[in-house]
Amino acid sequence: MTESRNHPMGAAFLLAQLGAHAANRFAARTAELGLSPADVGLLRMIAARPGRSQQSLAEDLGVVPSRVTSLIDPLDRAGLVERRRSTGDRRNYELHLTPDAARVMDDIARTAMAHEADFTSALDPDQRKQLIALLTVIAEDQGLSPGVHPGYRGSSPRPPGAGTSSGCH
Amino acid sequence: MTESRNHPMGAAFLLAQLGAHAANRFAARTAELGLSPADVGLLRMIAARPGRSQQSLAEDLGVVPSRVTSLIDPLDRAGLVERRRSTGDRRNYELHLTPDAARVMDDIARTAMAHEADFTSALDPDQRKQLIALLTVIAEDQGLSPGVHPGYRGSSPRPPGAGTSSGCH
DNA sequence: TATTGTTATACTCTATAACTATA
DNA sequence: TATAGTTATAGAGTATAACAATA
Secondary structure, eight states, X not given: OHHHHHSOOOHHHHHHHHHHHHHHHHHHHHHTTTOOHHHHHHHXXXXXXXXXXXXHHHHHHTOOHHHHHHHHHHHHHTTSEEEEEOSSOTTSEEEEEOTTHHHHHHHXXXXXXXXXXXXXXXXXXXXXXXXXXXXXXXXXXXXXXXXXXOTTTOSSOOOTTTTSSOOOO | OHHHHHSOOXXXXXXXXXXXXXXXXXXXXXXXXXXXXXXXHXXXXXXXXXXXXXXXXXXXXXOOHHHHHHHHHHHHHTTSEEEEEOSSOTTSEEEEEXXXXXXXXXXXXHHHXXXXXXXXXXXXXXXXXXXXXXXXXXXXXXXXOTTOOXXXXXXXXXXXXXXXXXXXX
């Protein structure tokens, strides 16, 4: 309380704090669909580029290929993602959403819109546009790929213990 | 690419994306001080209220008391935090920063300022004020405690698998 | 009996390495 | 020999539960 009064939070800290909160809230919503945020991210990445390989997913996510296996497995078992052996190069898979996934994607879209609306309900439309504009400027300046959420795996060295507590000033 | 062109990101997603990025960058900086972001958060919480107990830390962080033990242990061993048995109630500790910690706190302050400056370097002073104002409105609306970073532990149900990939729309 | 903090244990997440099959 | 993907294994992080000391 003393600190918050005398040292108003910096933008970087507020961003980290709100970002974590937004991710938590979103996770709570997707849980109601029986999906983790990771599931949702994967489904979207496959929807955006059907037929892509697990390898390409691993690169975009910045994770090791073995991790993609365990990430796709539950989606495959749930009947949302289909692994088709590539006819050209039978070593890799072509990942596709199943027809069943269409309904789930609709649910996800609704969930995401509700999340966005709830999260920005304290702002008027003009303020939302301002906020998005400012955040977009920073995102581009920081070299973030549009639509790729870094989770908490880190494009940085990634020391152990990250994730709990503070973030900056 | 298609998606980012046709569906500009919502504020909630940008927040989650930038927040994770900010946390990662900050972690990279604190690592150079030999500290994790968690360490920094703990040191600050103790500095803001010297003599507080591990129990109170557990409540503020939303973690279990046993976790606080393993969080404080390394700081104790590093000679930055001292556990003094409370004279009034000898069950609990009063946590204090050691004299050695003063220098570390200075390093942390410098690190945080450098982080903030780098992160907002794409904005002019007026835009920074705007951004902080907008973020503060949302933070208050969402009921976030000033200065308390939720890590990724979640004030929400917290489904497994959270942390990787997406966050919203 | 209730509370502060610790220890022991189990579970989850993730990376590394070894392996299979293709090329 | 090199590449896509899988499996096995090990390490870190965190919660649960049982425990000690104090109230």
